[in-house]
Amino acid sequence: MMRISEVTVRFGSFTAVDGAGLDVPAGTVTGLVGESGSGKSTLARAVAGLTPYAGRVSGVARGRVQMVFQDPYSSLNPRMRIGDAIAEGSRVPRGQRAAEVARLLELVSLPAAYARRHPRELSGGQRQRVAIARALAAGPELLIADEITSALDVSVQGAVLNLIRDLRAELGLTMLFISHNLAVVRYVCDSIAVMRHGRLLETGPVQDVLGAPQHPYTRTLLDAVPCLAHG
Template structure:
């Protein structure tokens, strides 16, 4: 069980994340939702060890949290070939590297031949698949996906979400899935955690929270998505 306990992030006098406590059971996907500026991405960066914080994160080893970022165009080194980018974080020996890269590319439904390509030769959706493969190469105990479809064309968003669902089922991934889109969260996640102004307002099984939200802010988010509000 990955547990976030009383986690607080401050930037000077500004409190970005305020005393958040949250548990993510193994093999499940928890959706972290809220409007822009709610603190959800800052919380994720703290859990990943990218931002200093007060409080504790337990149940996951240091270095075993991997993050997939929103923009696939800036998250990959433009001068590094796909295979090298994926292999960089893998514990596989040099002799097994090519086979491991091919296996990881297969997991994200890309041909092994893509290992020789540069990021500029790929589409946005393909780059995001490479970013996911690179994160999986490190064999993470927790995978954080931070708005991973919001920078993609609508035509490929669904394919990436289906990939996440397939990987979760195949690998038993434990994930923290950040999104402002409640329809996406309902499709991908088991549980939901709602944030606003750095504070956690409501948590619970995704179907229960979306069917009967306990906090008015959650209802506001839900009302902004008619297909969910009337489902």
């Protein structure tokens, strides 16, 4: 289990994350939801070791957290071929990397021949699949997905979400899935944590939190999605 204990992130006098505590059981997907500016991504970057923080993150080895970002184009080196980008973080011996790249591309439903392409030659959905493959190449103990469909066309968002569900089932991934979309979280996640102004307000199984929210803010988020608010 990955455990976040009293994690606080400050930027000068501003507290972006205020004493957050959250458990992410192994092999499960925990959704982290809240409005823009709630501290979701800052908490994720702290867990990934990208932002200094006070508190403790346990249950995951240093360097074994991988993060997939919102904009796949900005997270990929435009000059680097897809295969090289994926192989860069791989833990397999150098002589086996071409085969490993082909395996990872197949895992995210892309042809092995795409290894020779550059990011500009791919669609947004394909680039996000490459970003996921690159994260998986490192063999992460925890995969953080930060609003990974929000920059994509609506027509391809569902395909990427289905990929996440399939990968979770096939690989037993442990994931922290960040989104402002409760419908997406219900589709992908086992449990949910609601965040506002840097604080976690409510956590629990998805069906419990969305079916009978305890905090007024959670109810406000739910009311904004009629199909969820009314079952």
